[in-house]
Amino acid sequence: MRRVIWLGYPDGELAQASGLVEQLARHIRQFRPTRMLAWDAWKPYQLHPGHRAAGLYTLDAILAAGNPHFFPEHLAEGFRPYRMEEIYLYGSDHSDLVVNITATFERKIAAIECHRSQVENLRDLTLQMSHCNQGYGQKNNYAYAEVFKILRPFCDT
Numbered sequence: 001m002r003r004v005i006w007l008g009y010p011d012g013e014l015a016q017a018s019g020l021v022e023q024l025a026r027h028i029r030q031f032r033p034t035r036m037l038a039w040d041a042w043k044p045y046q047l048h049p050g051h052r053a054a055g056l057y058t059l060d061a062i063l064a065a066g067n068p069h070f071f072p073e074h075l076a077e078g079f080r081p082y083r084m085e086e087i088y089l090y091g092s093d094h095s096d097l098v099v100n101i102t103a104t105f106e107r108k109i110a111a112i113e114c115h116r117s118q119v120e121n122l123r124d125l126t127l128q129m130s131h132c133n134q135g136y137g138q139k140n141n142y143a144y145a146e147v148f149k150i151l152r153p154f155c156d157t
Contacts, residue, residue: 024061
């Protein structure tokens with residue numbers, strides 16, 4: 001499914017977002033994704049408050065979505081608890097998955113360029129991304145790569 005759901009929180013105010021965990025848990029229960037991407041909320045010295053908040057709220061929502069004691073009003077709406085298989089944390093200092101993005105790197109840059117309102121100098125950002133993804137790639141014999149920390153929140157092993 002390709003769909004964007006805008007929750008309407010203003011840029012710079014996500015850290016004070018009231019009700020976001022409940023909203024995210026509802027969407028997780030509704031759409032039942034197998035995997036989810038989120039900022040690594042535990043990255044030391046992550047200065048961007050929105051990145052930290054997005055990571056924490058997402059992880060809180062994933063755990064809440066899998067527990068019937070959280071937001072029981074969702075049950076009345078037909079949204080059953082749902083336990084997600086995997087969470088891919090990006091921006092992590094403790095990655096354990098490398099993904100070769102050589103074939104899709106230009107698409108990544110084009111997507112970033114769609115967010116002109118977020119970044120004043122896109123040229124600097126795309127150069128930074130190129131350098132970062134090349135570095136990950138070179139360590140793994142790819143031209144470009146992304147790295148993730150994988151969490152399996154409900155894994156019994």
